[in-house]
Amino acid sequence: MKATRPSVLLALVLVPALVVWALLRGFYSQLPPLPWTAVPTFLLLAVGEAFTGVGTRNKILHKSAAETARPVDPLSVARLAVLGKASAHAAAVLAGVFLGFVLHVAGDLDKPTLRHDFYVSAATALSALVLMGAGLFLEWCCRIPEDKDDDKR
Template sequence: MIATLRWPTLGAVTVVAGTVSIVALRWWTTRGNVPPDVPVLLAGVLAAIAALVLVLGIRVRRAVADARLDDPVGAARVLALGQAAAVTAAIHVGYLLAQLAMILPRLTAPEPREQLLRVVLALLAAGALGVAGMVTQWCCRVPDDGDEGQGRDDEDDAAAA
């Protein structure tokens, strides 16, 4: 059984990745080096992966809803892919926020302004990847036999009666 990934866990991953990244970037720049550029291609790749993960998750959801899931191992793989995508997105968001923190003090120069646009695009794509991963995780849930249309409170009320 694969454990459910939660938003606070992704927040913690983002904070850790951002902290490590800002320390590493500051160390790199204090040695006289220029911070690494964020390519526009990163945003495109993250957005493409987000779309793929979301499509696969929706396919699993439809198969589960129609009770025609032929490949439960494949569905588990899609679930793992969704969770990996969400964690990857959290790491990217942490790194990109560190890049943003390095750029903001130097916005008067033209190069940091161009870099700012690329970082913001990559941040949006990384956020989309995180959401796609979490939605895919939700899509891969299998409803319990007795839970159709009932919430947790309805079950507790029925058990108490």
């Protein structure tokens, strides 16, 4: 598995944002107000992924209290790397969707419903970007460190 490229994540944010913005031009009036519940959900997932990443990295590097712990299972680390990559990609798409909402309602913030949707969609997009960062961090934590013995040869 190759590391996630920033250009892929950028495309996964921009394309859904433009598609949602275009779709909302015709269907926004039929939608209910956006719920705020995705914000804490994304942030809790980000905290969980970051916490898991730190623990996994410490086990891989044999640091501190992790030295007395069992050795790391390579299959578990591979699964965590895939989880990090998948959550970064999914969070990028969700950030794009909610940025599309931000783009659509940003021009008319004097109406209460539009202002509410703007704040909710902006907070949700920001929390999705935090989750994307946590997914990238988890993916990075699962990398195998370079062997220092190879440099001596």
